[in-house]
Amino acid sequence: MDIRAIREQFPVLDQEVNGHPLVYLDSSATSQKPISVIEAVDHYYRTTNSNVHRGVHTLGSRATDLYEGAREKARRFINAKSTSEIIFNRGTTTGLNIVAQSYGLANVNEGDEIVITPMEHHSNIIPWQQVAKKKGATLKYIPLQEDGTITLEDVRNTVTNQTKIVAIAHVSNVLGTINPVKEIAKIAHENGAVIVVDGAQSAPHMKIDVQDLDCDFYAFSGHKMCAPTGIGVLYGKEDLLNAMEPVEFGGEMIDFVEKYDSTWKELPWKFEGGTPIIAGAIGLGAAIDFIEEIGLDEIAAHEEHIANYAYDALSNIDGLTIYGPRKRASLVTFNLDEVHPHDVSTVLDTEGIAIRAGHHCAQVLMKELQVSATARASMYLYNTVEEVDRLVEGLLKTKEYFGNVSF
Ligand code: PLP
Numbered sequence: 001m002d003i004r005a006i007r008e009q010f011p012v013l014d015q016e017v018n019g020h021p022l023v024y025l026d027s028s029a030t031s032q033k034p035i036s037v038i039e040a041v042d043h044y045y046r047t048t049n050s051n052v053h054r055g056v057h058t059l060g061s062r063a064t065d066l067y068e069g070a071r072e073k074a075r076r077f078i079n080a081k082s083t084s085e086i087i088f089n090r091g092t093t094t095g096l097n098i099v100a101q102s103y104g105l106a107n108v109n110e111g112d113e114i115v116i117t118p119m120e121h122h123s124n125i126i127p128w129q130q131v132a133k134k135k136g137a138t139l140k141y142i143p144l145q146e147d148g149t150i151t152l153e154d155v156r157n158t159v160t161n162q163t164k165i166v167a168i169a170h171v172s173n174v175l176g177t178i179n180p181v182k183e184i185a186k187i188a189h190e191n192g193a194v195i196v197v198d199g200a201q202s203a204p205h206m207k208i209d210v211q212d213l214d215c216d217f218y219a220f221s222g223h224k225m226c227a228p229t230g231i232g233v234l235y236g237k238e239d240l241l242n243a244m245e246p247v248e249f250g251g252e253m254i255d256f257v258e259k260y261d262s263t264w265k266e267l268p269w270k271f272e273g274g275t276p277i278i279a280g281a282i283g284l285g286a287a288i289d290f291i292e293e294i295g296l297d298e299i300a301a302h303e304e305h306i307a308n309y310a311y312d313a314l315s316n317i318d319g320l321t322i323y324g325p326r327k328r329a330s331l332v333t334f335n336l337d338e339v340h341p342h343d344v345s346t347v348l349d350t351e352g353i354a355i356r357a358g359h360h361c362a363q364v365l366m367k368e369l370q371v372s373a374t375a376r377a378s379m380y381l382y383n384t385v386e387e388v389d390r391l392v393e394g395l396l397k398t399k400e401y402f403g404n405v406s407f
Contacts, residue, residue: 018349018350020351029356037226037286074288076288080211086234087233087268094234097123104127104135117150119174140163161192170201170218171205172329175325176329177329182213185213186214197219210235252276314334320337340373341358343398344395345357345375348394352390
């Protein structure tokens with residue numbers, strides 16, 4: 001992988017911040033965008049902008065072709081059987097909420113169980129809390145091991161024939177843990193439950209095959225994989241989606257509307273009420289082209305290398321605690337003794353290094369880790385080991401700075 005050529009595709013990376021070349025290590029929050037994606041959106045607005053599905057005019061049918069073409073790219077990207085199974089929406093949060101509000105409320109009843117883990121992002125906790133509260137169901141947690149993983153034995157002990165939904169992150173946005181979703185799907189199915197996979201941190205980084213994983217639902221966000229903000233995908237198995245009610249009602253999603261009742265369009269449009277996210281979907285299509293041109297196996301190999309390098313380099317810093325297992329996705333979450341992560345992030349910013357500090361939308365996990373916040377450096381296809389070296393230097397400076405400050 002020619003990292004220099006890749007970096008040249010990302011104009012935002014070519015700048016100084018606070019007098020230093022920018023080191024962007026916050027891609028788990030949102031990734032940067034390559035020129036091809038920026039240009040695809042720009043070109044659409046300059047030449048084609050029009051509403052989809054309704055117009056009989058030329059621009060309208062061009063826009064529709066581009067929008068539906070992006071759906072086909074998304075289908076291929078995760079190897080779904082059909083474009084009927086690809087629902088465009090705002091992102092992972094929206095996708096998970098659609099499943100909770102539609103499938104969850106219709107299929108979870110009093111006394112049933114919903115199973116999640118303590119490492120979930122708030123987007124994969126709160127929708128299930130809401131379903132559990134409304135339906136009198138129990139929310140159960142698969143216990144977390146000391147190293148930030150879960151065991152299949154614990155999954156088997158937690159999932160029962162009362163379980164209706166197992167909802168789990170493919171990759172933890174804090175620990176970097178890669179969960180064995182294929183095996184968990186099998187356990188869920190053996191117990192008559194469906195599995196909902198939060199793919200926000202996996203789709204950008206590894207080859208996803210929803211048929212091989214045999215997941216029932218899989219949600220991901222475009223903005224974490226080089227696409228614009230405001231576009232995401234919810235995959236669902238066609239028979240499940242067909243049996244589900246829409247959650248948003250209005251234009252675009254209807255077949256016939258009469259005074260007192262209405263009927264819905266077929267999949268996937270019945271879940272896409274209102275004018276869709278046309279430019280976003282086109283941007284996502286361009287992002288998929290960009291990623292596939294490099295190759296997900298190449299990207300995964302590069303990220304594995306850089307994650308290992310970062311883990312080893314940060315492990316060598318005295319007084320630094322890393323959270324999560326050794327085998328991980330390309331992010332490192334850590335704390336420096338005696339220094340608040342917000343202060344770590346502020347000092348690093350003066351060196352032009354962008355990391356994230358806070359609870360990372362994972363307050364349940366923060367409690368398990370017995371911390372209020374952590375710092376996180378997250379890498380993507382454009383990051384280099386030299387940038388990790390800059391992070392290490394910055395952290396050593398941070399230590400020195402706070403070592404000299406008396407409280
Ligand atoms: N799930 C995980 C694991 C995440 O990391 C994120 C975002 O950080 C989300 C869900 C929510 O994604 P979005 O804000 O794009 O809806």
